[in-house]
Structure formats: structure tokens, C-alpha cells
Amino acid sequence: MRIGISLFGVLQVMTSFLIVWEISQSLSAAYVTALLIVCDSAAHAYNRLVLLDPILLWFILQSTYSSIKFSSCADRPFAVHWWLWLLVTGVFLGLSLAVKHVGMFVILLVGLRAVHDLWQLYCDTSVSLMNVIKHFLARCFCLILVPILLYMSTFVLHLHLLDKGADTPDIGLYSAQFRLSFSDHAISRHTPPVVTDGSRVTLLSGARARGYLATSYDTYPDEFGAETQVVALDAFLDDLNGWMFTRTDERQLVNPASPDYASQAVAHGDVVRLITCSLSVTYMSTGCQLPSHRTSTWSPASDSQDELHAGGVWHVLLDDPGASFGVTPLRTVGSWFRLVNNSTGCALRPGFSKYPGWGFDGWEVVCDPKGVNLEDTEQLWQIDENVNARVEGADLKAQYEMSTLAKIIEMQPVMLVSNSQFKDHQVGREDSLQKLFSSSPWMWPILYKGCACPVTQVHAMYFVGSPHVYFPNLAILCALPLLETVSRVRRRRHPQATERQRIQEGLLYLLLAWVLHYAPFWAMRRRLYFHHYLPAFFFSTMISGLVLDAVVGWLEGLPWPVGRRLLRPAALAVLTAFYVQSFLTNWELAFGVPSRGSGEFPMNKHAYFDSWKV
Incomplete structure (x- = not known):
């Protein structure tokens, strides 16, 4: 890996030399440029560390060099060399963006030069309008369409080669449908299609790039007046993400391993309790509930939301206009639903910020006192994993697997959100x-x-x-x-x-x-x-x-x-x-x-x- 990175370092020096040579046609100017780069300690260390940035840097430099070479062919428009350097510029622009989104800066650089060149052609009265349109279309194809296609093709290759990742860190930033597409999704082919009482599930937030509903062994600080465990959103999938739906009239926790267990589907409009449980063992529960009620203490991070603590039960409301109360079941992966507190009417949703150090930088979970808002998609939740050995499973992957294009589209905002974090x-x-x-x-x-x-x-x-x-x-x-x-x-x-x-x-x-x-x-x-x-x-x-x-x-x-x-x-x-x-x-x-x-x-x-x- 280090040899590969260092080879890109060699190419950086060569391309920098060629850029200055192409601009000045001066061997001494190109030599001085290469000398300064070779004798800089940061440039050496840069190419000795295993980073993506040296690869990105060479693509940026090569994009710049190709654009300069293309400009040198301006007196021979639409010739072979003219098309060649325009196409090569577009290829390296796409590669720059594919490595990191910082490659957008060199796209902006070349784009501004293209706009300047087109403006110069438009202002030249000796050039016909049809010729200007041809120049415009050529640049659109080589500098816009080619980079986009190349950028997307790297994702196609990425998703084809790296087909295992259902349990990778930060998998909670993606939708349940996206996670089903991985070949190592252990339960995708034998997951109960409907959520029942006693099933061990994970709740994935409908807010983009937020994660799973999770608890913690740690409690809120004393100054917030809540002697309960911290509830947050976690991008990692582990035992702290497990929950169990149980009826409010149940005197004891539902145990699917019991011989008396009879599965009962959770349906639209049902009133339930959410109990934390483990996904990795046959049956275990901490007995900790997901509760909420109005107090004089605001949410620790979002001042306008109710804090999650004390006791309460929840209405399960499916985001489906055709859903019937008590009839339409809550489906694994396929259903989007809201959790509305029975006593206060607030709706469970992610907050507007992260917890400080005591919350381990987790994204806060709050209860919106305004209640159900059909326009607020961040109030929506989705069942990802559903574990219940007493209920017959189905092949959810065949039913909900995303297309490659849909996965590529979903990855874009997730990358932006994760980078901003x-x-x-x-x-x-x-x-x-x-x-x-x-x-x-x-x-x-x-x-x-x-x-x-x-x-x-x-x-x-x-x-x-x-x-x-x-x-x-x-x-x-x-x-x-x-x-x-x-x-x-x-x-x-x-x-x-x-x-x-x-x-x-x-x-x-x-x-x-x-x-x-x-x-x-x-x-x-x-x-x-x-x-x-x-x-x-x-x-x-x-x-x-x-x-x-x-x-x-x-x-x-x-x-x-x-x-x-x-x-x-x-x-x-x-x-x-x-x-x-x-x-x-x-x-x-x-x-x-x-x-x-x-x-x-x-x-x-x-x-x-x-x-x-x-």
C-alpha cells in the first residue's frame, strides 16, 4: 500500500513539472517547481502515509494539466488532439470527485475556465452561433456527462466488489433496504415479515443518516432531573439497539421461548410498551422502558423538545393512508411508522443536535410536543432486524432489495452528512x-x-x-x-x-x-x-x-x-x-x-x- 501511495507521489512531481512547462515553456521554471516540491518535508511525509489524499492530489494535478493542454489546442478546435485532451480532462475530473468530494474544487476550476472560453467564443463575432453551440455541447459531454458517469461507475464497482458489510460500523446511517442488499445479512432470508409481541427488533430512524434507537448503561446527568438511562441514536449495530414490543396489559415480559407463547402481530393504532432487550441471545431483557412525559426540564440538547424519561406507553401509527386500525400489521423493513406517546401526544423523533461528552456524542432522541406532523419525515421509524424463532420467516431481500442506482443515490447524502460530523x-x-x-x-x-x-x-x-x-x-x-x-x-x-x-x-x-x-x-x-x-x-x-x-x-x-x-x-x-x-x-x-x-x-x-x- 505504501509503495502504491509513493508512486502517486512521484507522479505528483512529474505532473507539476509538466504544468509549469506547458505554461512557460521554461525548463528552469519547471525545474525550480519540482525542486521545491521534492525538498519539502510535508510533501515527502504526505506520500509516505496511507491516505487517499495523495491519489486525489495527482488526479487534481492531472485534471489541471489536461485542461491547460486542451487550451493549447484552441487554435485547432474539434481536431483529434482537441477532443483527446478535453476527454482526458473529463476523465480525471470524474476520478478526482470519485476519490473525495474535495475533487469538486478542481471541477469548479476547470468549469470556470470552460465558461470563460465559451464567453470569449460568444463575444467573437467571427464565430457563428452554431459553432458556439457545438463548443458548448462538446464541453457538456466531456466535462459534465463523462465525469458523472465515471463517478457513478466507481460506485457500481465498489458495490459489486464489496458486497459484504451488513455489520460494518456506521451501517445505521443507511436504510434497512440498503442493508438488506449485502450478501452477509444474516437474517435477510429468514426474517419474520411482520412484527409480533416478543420479537426482538431494531428501530431505524427515518431521518437521513441518524442511526438506530439505542439505550446506554449510563444515565442522564443529575442536573437534567432524569434518573433514567440515556436514549440516543447510534450508527453502530449492537445489543444496545435491541427493543421488544409488548402489550400494555401484560403483567410480565413476553417470552417467545415459552411453550404458551402465541404470536400476535403489532398493528396500526396498537398501544404498546417498548422494552430494551438483546439481539444476540435467546431471551434477555433489562426491563428498561422507552418512556416520555412533560416535565419542567427541557431536553438536554434541544430546548424545544420534551425529555425522554419517566413512564409512558406508545401508539404505533403507520405512515399509510390506507392502514386500518388494529388490522394493518407493522411489517419488517416495508413499513414506516410513528411512535406517539399515549399520555402527552408527543411524537418520537431525533433531536436537532448531539449530546455532549456524557452522551458519547450520540444523536439525541426527543419527543416532539407538537405531536404528529405528516410533513415531518424525521418522525418516521423503520424496523430493520426482527428476530423471533417462533414465527415463520420470509425472504425479505427478494422483496425489498434496492437497485444499484437507488443505492448510489442514497449513499450521496449519507456521505455528506457523515463527513459533516x-x-x-x-x-x-x-x-x-x-x-x-x-x-x-x-x-x-x-x-x-x-x-x-x-x-x-x-x-x-x-x-x-x-x-x-x-x-x-x-x-x-x-x-x-x-x-x-x-x-x-x-x-x-x-x-x-x-x-x-x-x-x-x-x-x-x-x-x-x-x-x-x-x-x-x-x-x-x-x-x-x-x-x-x-x-x-x-x-x-x-x-x-x-x-x-x-x-x-x-x-x-x-x-x-x-x-x-x-x-x-x-x-x-x-x-x-x-x-x-x-x-x-x-x-x-x-x-x-x-x-x-x-x-x-x-x-x-x-x-x-x-x-x-x-
Whole structure:
């Protein structure tokens, strides 16, 4: 795995070299870009860790390179090379998005360039409207349809190869129909189709990406006035998710193992109690009920909802206009239903936030005092597993299995919701570890903080960029407005300098790429790490390569008495010696050090700033 990731690291350097070469046709500019990347400690460490991001980064770079190559074919529209580079751009855009949704940034980059090109064609009166339409349709096919088809095909391949996952973590984020599609679903072919008294079931929330109704061995804190166990939504499937429906007039718990047991279906409008039980043993129950009633204490996390505690019974109301009271049964997987408290009329549903540390970051479950709301789909629940050896089973998979397209569509919002949940938690030691690993976007360009990788008995590493590379990059980015002004003045005086204009347009394109791969992280409310800056870092390094080469070119134009031809080789030799030496000095930042040994911890000598917690 590490060799595969490192090969993508090699491709990153090669593609960065080619991008700068395609923009400038300058070997020295491309060389300086590659030199800065190769001698950066973060770029090395990035491709030595088992992450998806190095693969994503190469797809992003290759998408950028292909789009530049396509633009170079603008004078030969609809030729073979023109179609080839347009199609290759679309392929790598689809691959970028398929690896991570961060690939949307490069799609936006190429899309803005496509819009600019189409606008230029539309404003060119020498180009017919029919020709503009052809250009538009070609870009729609290659830059929209091809990436979408490729993106979806990766899911088809994923679902075909990884057909086992019914008990994987976070399976509760998906619907019961989705879970049935896995080949290792143990009870899909012999599950009772109807829920009966005494059956052990799991209740899956109809709210998107919320999970199973679950209890905990821990109780609510004393300040909430509820001396009962915490009720929450859990994406994991375990014994804390098991429940049993029982009639309110039952004096003792229903035991399907009893010889006197007679199955009675739970129907629309029935009044029941929900008792926690285990799914993994023949018969076991804690006797803990799911209750709710109005108190002077609000829900711990959602101020407008009733807290779940004390006692109560529930009405089972099917979400089916044709359901008959006492007749239409509650079906496994196939029925959506509401649980309405018998005494207060509130409806069970997920809350609007998660519990703090005492609730183990679980999604709260509350009782909506407004009662049944037919427009509120988050009040709906679904029976996933249904275990009862005394009731004849049926093949639910054949009846409810989803199509591949339906599964792909369901996975999209679940991924968005699950990614948005990568936030800092406040659970004991985990909180301090997350603060050690995570960082904020403003820290990345100035190297205020890196990522302290976990220390083992063998190895320790601090993931951070090299100041010798990052600070020149930052200085050049800050100086770009001044350089742009000088360039425009020189172009006014020498309008025939088309080569300089092409480089300037390439610089603006790379600057837009840097902004699109950096600025969105400021708006994200999820946990972020230093490696999220690496795509933007590569684009800033390309800008540095172009600017440093332009500076050397400007120096060559000065009236030197002697040695003008030696200026560029000498400058490249000095840069090479400086950056190779800086990398050899800081190589331990990229490759790590042994964590055991006598004397001072060897990583301490690389702590350039007090903010680096090495």
C-alpha cells in the first residue's frame, strides 16, 4: 500500500513539472517547481502515509494539466488532439470527485475556465452561433456527462466488489433496504415479515443518516432531573439497539421461548410498551422502558423538545393512508411508522443536535410536543432486524432489495452528512488528541502548527512543511498584486510580447486554483488537518517556480558587463544547493525518528517555532 501511495507521489512531481512547462515553456521554471516540491518535508511525509489524499492530489494535478493542454489546442478546435485532451480532462475530473468530494474544487476550476472560453467564443463575432453551440455541447459531454458517469461507475464497482458489510460500523446511517442488499445479512432470508409481541427488533430512524434507537448503561446527568438511562441514536449495530414490543396489559415480559407463547402481530393504532432487550441471545431483557412525559426540564440538547424519561406507553401509527386500525400489521423493513406517546401526544423523533461528552456524542432522541406532523419525515421509524424463532420467516431481500442506482443515490447524502460530523468531540483523552492533530486553515501557509503523528515505540514523526519552501511561497503570493501591476505596465509598453501574456494568464489560472483549493476550508465546520493544505501548496509552489524564473529572466536583461550567460545556471545551482541542504537538515521531519533512545528527543531540534508541539 505504501509503495502504491509513493508512486502517486512521484507522479505528483512529474505532473507539476509538466504544468509549469506547458505554461512557460521554461525548463528552469519547471525545474525550480519540482525542486521545491521534492525538498519539502510535508510533501515527502504526505506520500509516505496511507491516505487517499495523495491519489486525489495527482488526479487534481492531472485534471489541471489536461485542461491547460486542451487550451493549447484552441487554435485547432474539434481536431483529434482537441477532443483527446478535453476527454482526458473529463476523465480525471470524474476520478478526482470519485476519490473525495474535495475533487469538486478542481471541477469548479476547470468549469470556470470552460465558461470563460465559451464567453470569449460568444463575444467573437467571427464565430457563428452554431459553432458556439457545438463548443458548448462538446464541453457538456466531456466535462459534465463523462465525469458523472465515471463517478457513478466507481460506485457500481465498489458495490459489486464489496458486497459484504451488513455489520460494518456506521451501517445505521443507511436504510434497512440498503442493508438488506449485502450478501452477509444474516437474517435477510429468514426474517419474520411482520412484527409480533416478543420479537426482538431494531428501530431505524427515518431521518437521513441518524442511526438506530439505542439505550446506554449510563444515565442522564443529575442536573437534567432524569434518573433514567440515556436514549440516543447510534450508527453502530449492537445489543444496545435491541427493543421488544409488548402489550400494555401484560403483567410480565413476553417470552417467545415459552411453550404458551402465541404470536400476535403489532398493528396500526396498537398501544404498546417498548422494552430494551438483546439481539444476540435467546431471551434477555433489562426491563428498561422507552418512556416520555412533560416535565419542567427541557431536553438536554434541544430546548424545544420534551425529555425522554419517566413512564409512558406508545401508539404505533403507520405512515399509510390506507392502514386500518388494529388490522394493518407493522411489517419488517416495508413499513414506516410513528411512535406517539399515549399520555402527552408527543411524537418520537431525533433531536436537532448531539449530546455532549456524557452522551458519547450520540444523536439525541426527543419527543416532539407538537405531536404528529405528516410533513415531518424525521418522525418516521423503520424496523430493520426482527428476530423471533417462533414465527415463520420470509425472504425479505427478494422483496425489498434496492437497485444499484437507488443505492448510489442514497449513499450521496449519507456521505455528506457523515463527513459533516467530523467535528471535535469532548470525550476524555480524545479531546486532547484531536487538538494535537487538528488545525485551522489560517495556520497552514504560515506553518503555525503541523500534525503530531502518534508516537509508537519504534517511530515518531511531526507532519509539517519546510519553512524554506512555505515562506517564499507565501511571500510570492503576497507580492503577486504588485507583480501583476508591473507586468501590465510592461505589456502596455511592449504589446507584442505574447509570450509574457501567456505566462501571465497561466499564473492567474494557478492563483485561482490555489484560492479554490484553500479558501473553502475556511467555511467548513468540520475537523481539519494540515494535509488538507497540500493541494493548494502544490499550486503555490508552481506559482513560485514561474515567478522565480521570471525574476532570473529580468536579471538576465540587465546590462551586466560580463557573465550574463552564467547568471541562470548560477542561480539554479545556488537554489539547488540551498534546498537540498535544507532538506538534508530537516529530513527527520519527513521520515521520522526513533522514539526511544537516551538524551534529548531528537525531533526537538527541528522545532523552528514554539507553536510546534513536536
